Amino acid sequence: MGGRSGGQAGGDSPLFEYLLRLGDDRLVLGHRLSEWCGHGPILEEDIALANIALDSLGQASLFLRRAGQLEGKGRDEDALAYWRDEREFRNLQMLELPSGDFAFTIIRLFLFSALGQLQLERLAASPDAELSGIAGKAVKEARYHLRHGAEWVLRLGDGTDESHRRAQSALDELWPWTGELFFQNQVDRALRDQNLIPDLEALRASWETLVKDHLSRATLAVPSGPPRMTGGRVGRHTEHLGHLLAKMQIVARSHPGAQW
Amino acid sequence: MTTDGRTGGRTDGPTDRPTDSVGEWPLWEVFTQPPGGAPHEHAGSVHAPDAEIALQNARDAYTRRGEAVSIWVVPSAAIVASSPSDAGPFFDPGNDKPYRHPQFYKVPRGVKVF
Numbered sequence: 021m022g023g024r025s026g027g028q029a030g031g032d033s034p035l036f037e038y039l040l041r042l043g044d045d046r047l048v049l050g051h052r053l054s055e056w057c058g059h060g061p062i063l064e065e066d067i068a069l070a071n072i073a074l075d076s077l078g079q080a081s082l083f084l085r086r087a088g089q090l091e092g093k094g095r096d097e098d099a100l101a102y103w104r105d106e107r108e109f110r111n112l113q114m115l116e117l118p119s120g121d122f123a124f125t126i127i128r129l130f131l132f133s134a135l136g137q138l139q140l141e142r143l144a145a146s147p148d149a150e151l152s153g154i155a156g157k158a159v160k161e162a163r164y165h166l167r168h169g170a171e172w173v174l175r176l177g178d179g180t181d182e183s184h185r186r187a188q189s190a191l192d193e194l195w196p197w198t199g200e201l202f203f204q205n206q207v208d209r210a211l212r213d214q215n216l217i218p219d220l221e222a223l224r225a226s227w228e229t230l231v232k233d234h235l236s237r238a239t240l241a242v243p244s245g246p247p248r249m250t251g252g253r254v255g256r257h258t259e260h261l262g263h264l265l266a267k268m269q270i271v272a273r274s275h276p277g278a279q280w
Numbered sequence: 281m282t283t284d285g286r287t288g289g290r291t292d293g294p295t296d297r298p299t300d301s302v303g304e305w306p307l308w309e310v311f312t313q314p315p316g317g318a319p320h321e322h323a324g325s326v327h328a329p330d331a332e333i334a335l336q337n338a339r340d341a342y343t344r345r346g347e348a349v350s351i352w353v354v355p356s357a358a359i360v361a362s363s364p365s366d367a368g369p370f371f372d373p374g375n376d377k378p379y380r381h382p383q384f385y386k387v388p389r390g391v392k393v394f
Contacts (some may be wrong), residue, residue, distance in 0.1 A: 062305065064326050064337035071340050164339075171332055 034210040035148070036090045037110065038217065040100070041253060043083030044111035047262070049132060050076030051268050052089055053120050068168060072129070075161040082154045102272035106255075106262050113252040116261040123176050123186035127194055130169035130234075131271050135201050135220075135227050142215045142218035151216065170234055177238025184239065192236065192243050199247020202225070205254070242263035307356040310333040312348035328353075348386055358360070 053073035058067025084097035095103075115132065119125050140162050145154035176187040202220045211217045232242050251257075272278075294379060305327040311320040323342040330333035334353040362370055378384045 062327060064341060066326060068337065068340040071344060168336055171336065175329065175333070 031111070032094065033090060033186035034207045035151075035216070036087050037207045038211055039083050039090065040110040043080045043087060043097075044109050045080075045115055045136075047078040048109070048111040048128075049102045049115045050074070050080060051264060052115065053125070055119050056125065058127035067123075069125070072138070072165050072168065074167060075165065079154070079158045079161065080158070086150050086154065087139065098272065102269045106257055106265060108255060109252075109257065110267070111252055111257075111261075112197070112200050113258050113261075114191070114194060114200060114256060116252075117194075117197070118260055118262055121186055122188065123183065124190040124193070126169055126172045126216060127187060127190040130167060130173050131194060131198055131231065132201070133162055133166040133169050134230050135223065137166050138226055138230075139218060139220070142223070146216050148216050158159045173234060173240070174238045177235070177240040187238070188240055191240055195243040196245055196248040197250065200250040200252055203250070205251045230232075236252065302355075305329050308353045310334075310338040310357050311352040311354070311360060312338075312342055313350040315349050316349060320350065326353075342366070384394060 050073045053069050053076065056066060056069040057073070058066065060069055063128075081097045082102070084095070084100040087096040088097060088100055112132070114128060115208060118130070140155045140159035144159050146152040146155065173187065176183040178184070178186075202224055204220055208217065212219055217270050235242055306321070306329070307325050308328055308331075309325050310323045312323045324394045326334060326337040326341055329339050331353060335351060338351050338353050342348065374380050
């Protein structure tokens, strides 16, 4: 298995680690969105959220498959999704929080997709052909996720008293977790040195402008508190991820190797 | 319903629904244009609070598998339809008046078909 452009291959390679982040974010978000299936506020929105969940799971599958190839230990995307434990997951903590109400689900989708789109646009131009290929496919979906989330943010924020209250409360709760969106460490530095990935810090201004302008159009107040300390990128998670994984992994672990 | 912190002992999964009962959203008729330039065709209908959401719902319900390159949504209320009782006067072809049909008329000799 050739780690053709990710520096050294194998499980310690920065590109493997980076692909886990991209994949796990979308796996966990996709799982949370899939929980709405059959519970959406209206049939049409139920379908929309299920579609976005499927898009996210599809993206996760591509990123994790590539990670498994680079690792070279025979793990495919299913092995990585179903047979890793909590501490091995690299997703943002924000994405593992329970889905809450519709407003919480939408605000989270909006905050995440806003950065996801910017990041995937840059990754689609990466000299790593595999990474750019997956990102190029995913960015089209991410644009739609952002559009769907953003339109609902407007309607909830600038809607009824109750929808405004719920949207503001979701935003207040989620905002401290957004600091982790821009977490970077030696993994990113190694890949940036090879010009394979964008500097997240360079995307922060664009993200803030996009998000803050839109929230203000939605008559929502951007909280001023500092970002919370978080550790999802290095395997430290909230109490919620274990419960999520238990549900997500139980079938695969109860029937190892089952085909359907 | 409560608004307790989501991180503090909430159950997993989506939680409560809105408390104020909202009426049914308006209905929109969806027309999709298949690839290849054929005209828009009626695909079905969706509920949505406004045009943009109607467009998105139509996209999610009817065009996820490459069925369309363009979508129109129209408020169902804006469609004026003939009623079943119009069927006779509107659509009865008038076969008892054969002169209404072009086949009734013979092409005179001397007229060249071009």
